[in-house]
Amino acid sequence: MIGTVRTPPGLRVEVDRELQTLFSRSATVVEAYGSEFARLWDLASRHIRGGKLLRPLLLLETYDALRCSEGPDPLRTEAVRIAAAVEALHYAFLLHDDVIDGDLFRRGRRNLVGELMDVSPVQDWSGGTRHWAQTGGILAGDLLLSCAHQLFARANVPAERRARLLDLLEHTVFETTAGEFADVGLSDGVIGSDLSTVLAMTGRKTATYSFELPLRAAVILAGGSAGLERRLRKAGWHLGVAYQLQDDLLSTFGDADIHGKDAYSDLREGKQTAIICFARMCREWPRIEAELGDRDLSIAAARRIRDRLRECGAEDFVQGLIRDQTTAVTDILTQSGPETIPAEVRGILLTLHAHLDKRQS
Amino acid sequence: MIGTVRTPPGLRVEVDRELQTLFSRSATVVEAYGSEFARLWDLASRHIRGGKLLRPLLLLETYDALRCSEGPDPLRTEAVRIAAAVEALHYAFLLHDDVIDGDLFRRGRRNLVGELMDVSPVQDWSGGTRHWAQTGGILAGDLLLSCAHQLFARANVPAERRARLLDLLEHTVFETTAGEFADVGLSDGVIGSDLSTVLAMTGRKTATYSFELPLRAAVILAGGSAGLERRLRKAGWHLGVAYQLQDDLLSTFGDADIHGKDAYSDLREGKQTAIICFARMCREWPRIEAELGDRDLSIAAARRIRDRLRECGAEDFVQGLIRDQTTAVTDILTQSGPETIPAEVRGILLTLHAHLDKRQS
Numbered sequence: 107m108i109g110t111v112r113t114p115p116g117l118r119v120e121v122d123r124e125l126q127t128l129f130s131r132s133a134t135v136v137e138a139y140g141s142e143f144a145r146l147w148d149l150a151s152r153h154i155r156g157g158k159l160l161r162p163l164l165l166l167e168t169y170d171a172l173r174c175s176e177g178p179d180p181l182r183t184e185a186v187r188i189a190a191a192v193e194a195l196h197y198a199f200l201l202h203d204d205v206i207d208g209d210l211f212r213r214g215r216r217n218l219v220g221e222l223m224d225v226s227p228v229q230d231w232s233g234g235t236r237h238w239a240q241t242g243g244i245l246a247g248d249l250l251l252s253c254a255h256q257l258f259a260r261a262n263v264p265a266e267r268r269a270r271l272l273d274l275l276e277h278t279v280f281e282t283t284a285g286e287f288a289d290v291g292l293s294d295g296v297i298g299s300d301l302s303t304v305l306a307m308t309g310r311k312t313a314t315y316s317f318e319l320p321l322r323a324a325v326i327l328a329g330g331s332a333g334l335e336r337r338l339r340k341a342g343w344h345l346g347v348a349y350q351l352q353d354d355l356l357s358t359f360g361d362a363d364i365h366g367k368d369a370y371s372d373l374r375e376g377k378q379t380a381i382i383c384f385a386r387m388c389r390e391w392p393r394i395e396a397e398l399g400d401r402d403l404s405i406a407a408a409r410r411i412r413d414r415l416r417e418c419g420a421e422d423f424v425q426g427l428i429r430d431q432t433t434a435v436t437d438i439l440t441q442s443g444p445e446t447i448p449a450e451v452r453g454i455l456l457t458l459h460a461h462l463d464k465r466q467s
Numbered sequence: 468m469i470g471t472v473r474t475p476p477g478l479r480v481e482v483d484r485e486l487q488t489l490f491s492r493s494a495t496v497v498e499a500y501g502s503e504f505a506r507l508w509d510l511a512s513r514h515i516r517g518g519k520l521l522r523p524l525l526l527l528e529t530y531d532a533l534r535c536s537e538g539p540d541p542l543r544t545e546a547v548r549i550a551a552a553v554e555a556l557h558y559a560f561l562l563h564d565d566v567i568d569g570d571l572f573r574r575g576r577r578n579l580v581g582e583l584m585d586v587s588p589v590q591d592w593s594g595g596t597r598h599w600a601q602t603g604g605i606l607a608g609d610l611l612l613s614c615a616h617q618l619f620a621r622a623n624v625p626a627e628r629r630a631r632l633l634d635l636l637e638h639t640v641f642e643t644t645a646g647e648f649a650d651v652g653l654s655d656g657v658i659g660s661d662l663s664t665v666l667a668m669t670g671r672k673t674a675t676y677s678f679e680l681p682l683r684a685a686v687i688l689a690g691g692s693a694g695l696e697r698r699l700r701k702a703g704w705h706l707g708v709a710y711q712l713q714d715d716l717l718s719t720f721g722d723a724d725i726h727g728k729d730a731y732s733d734l735r736e737g738k739q740t741a742i743i744c745f746a747r748m749c750r751e752w753p754r755i756e757a758e759l760g761d762r763d764l765s766i767a768a769a770r771r772i773r774d775r776l777r778e779c780g781a782e783d784f785v786q787g788l789i790r791d792q793t794t795a796v797t798d799i800l801t802q803s804g805p806e807t808i809p810a811e812v813r814g815i816l817l818t819l820h821a822h823l824d825k826r827q828s
Binding site: 132135136139140142143146198202205206225227234236237238241242244245246247248249251252255256258259269272275279280281282283286287288290291294295296297303310340425 | 493496497500503504507510558563565567586588596598599601602603605606608609610612613616617620621630633636637640641642644645647648649651654655656657658664671776794
């Protein structure tokens with residue numbers, strides 16, 4: 107959901123190497139459990155390392171910015187490890203999200219569940235391989251969730267910082283699961299849809315772990331104050347909501363060839379986004395509602411809904427919401443006071459901020 | 468899967484109080500995320516506390532036995548906390564297992580997923596509440612898995628013991644997910660079924676976390692040696708496999724009114740148990756195979772399969788396998804040498820051993 111950030115290429119190598127270590131450390135263990143389980147672990151390793159690694163990179167960039175003026179840093183290794191843990195947590199959430207949504211693709215390629223379906227059953231039972239593949243998605247998610255916690259638990263940092271990191275992880279897991287539960291409840295018609303519920307869900311489901319978590323973890327690792335952590339938390343929340351709202355716009359109004367997701371999958375799943383919240387108040391709503399959430403929605407029908415959503419002003423409305431969020435970010439970044447955000451960190455956030463406007467994927 | 472163990476009633480109160488603390492500590496947090504999420508947390512709390520708590524009780528009993536002769540014990544509180552963590556881990560696995568199996572009942576009562584289905588949708592979409600309830604099962608499992616790790620990570624014990632506890636937790640999570648993956652792969656016809664695969668799966672899926680984990684955690688918390696830990700690990704494995712094999716026998720040959728599970732659910736799910744492995748070699752197999760794994764299997768048809776399995780000698784065969792396991796336990800318990808198992812701990816294991824014969828649920 108986050109676009110590409112300009113990051114020193116060395117950082118990506120560091121994170122990738124740490125992830126590689128994480129997976130290869132258990133490669134012998136998993137092989138003892140049979141070829142299927144070893145394959146599951148290998149698939150998880152390849153998919154996680156094929157990602158953009160934006161969350162761990164945001165963490166490391168911020169950490170380095172906070173520590174910039176000093177000499178040798180014994181905690182740098184721990185920061186790389188926690189960065190890898192943040193990616194493991196992200197991937198655990200993605201895996202369970204894909205199982206929940208029944209998705210077999212991500213960014214135009216088969217996801218882990220999709221790849222697991224590619225087996226030759228020894229017995230003929232239709233539906234068996236799909237069920238088995240989804241089971242693999244749940245269990246790989248459990249393994250990665252466990253790995254993320256193990257890395258946080260073993261962080262070789264002063265005890266007080268480790269306790270703060272564990273508190274942050276706990277908060278993140280509660281917040282993200284609450285956001286995911288609300289998202290599904292909204293789509294499944296179990297929770298009533300209104301704008302404030304949808305915006306809160308949007309922030310909890312993605313902003314918390316994608317922006318707040320890396321920023322706050324960097325502050326804690328660098329020994330920053332609770333005040334600075336609070337400020338970056340707020341900035342991260344607003345940035346994260348802005349990115350997610352823009353993601354929603356891209357999914358419905360963007361070019362699928364560029365953003366790489368299933369074209370119009372949000373419309374097909376009946377996702378309750380801010381776009382849909384606005385559309386409910388419009389004259390066109392009954393005609394939109396009639397087709398929304400149809401799993402077999404044709405591209406032509408989806409384009410019809412898209413045009414109606416645009417005509418009723420839903421796209422402009424959500425653009426406005428994004429501007430509200432980015433204004434809030436700018437306000438936080440320019441506030442002075444005892445907890446002023448250091449210039450280097452401000453630079454990172456401004457890059458993310460500026461990237462929002464150019465984003466197409 | 469474990470029967471009732473004779474345990475001092477005070478221990479149960481301690482574990483229950485710790486679990487209550489665990490859940491009430493986050494009650495305010497979850498309420499902020501809306502009534503649905505608060506309900507999910509409350510359901511998890513009620514279901515976990517309604518369980519038999521056999522794993523945490525085994526841990527505490529063993530810990531107390533190892534520490535019996537000494538005075539005030541500052542680590543006792545930590546042992547209770549790790550005992551609660553073991554139950555949280557168990558419940559996380561159960562939740563994901565129920566989602567994977569599509570179960571809505573456990574021990575004759577609705578499970579968490581079953582209870583979640585009891586909502587009034589605000590929108591009319593058939594299938595929505597079931598999907599939402601299963602999502603709740605996945606997410607509640609994630610929360611509990613996270614809680615278990617948090618409790619291990621924050622154990623206020625000497626650093627070396629905390630590292631051993633974290634290693635044990637890591638091993639347990641890998642082993643249990645590998646066992647679950649194999650179990651589903653066997654049922655779904657993706658993994659070929661033979662006795663050694665089935666027995667390894669049986670041990671990994673349940674013996675490791677139900678017996679090895681509590682016993683080994685008790686040794687580590689009490690500062691016991693690696694040698695004693697290895698011995699209890701072996702004893703726990705054999706006891707766990709014996710209990711699971713007996714569970715399989717009860718599910719097929721036992722009285723559902725007494726064991727409380729869905730009658731013949733193993734036959735309906737086509738579970739690849741040791742019973743079925745043996746039956747494959749029998750003349751009756753084609754007639755058994757024809758109906759095995761039929762989700763709509765009638766009670767009459769299930770009884771027919773049961774009778775055929777009994778006639779072909781599968782019940783006797785598995786009884787023999789159980790005897791092999793219990794003999795192995797006895798051998799370990801009576802071995803002398805530098806790592807002799809203390810008499811009090813031996814007593815606990817012998818009670819579990821003796822209980823196997825009388826078990827009907």
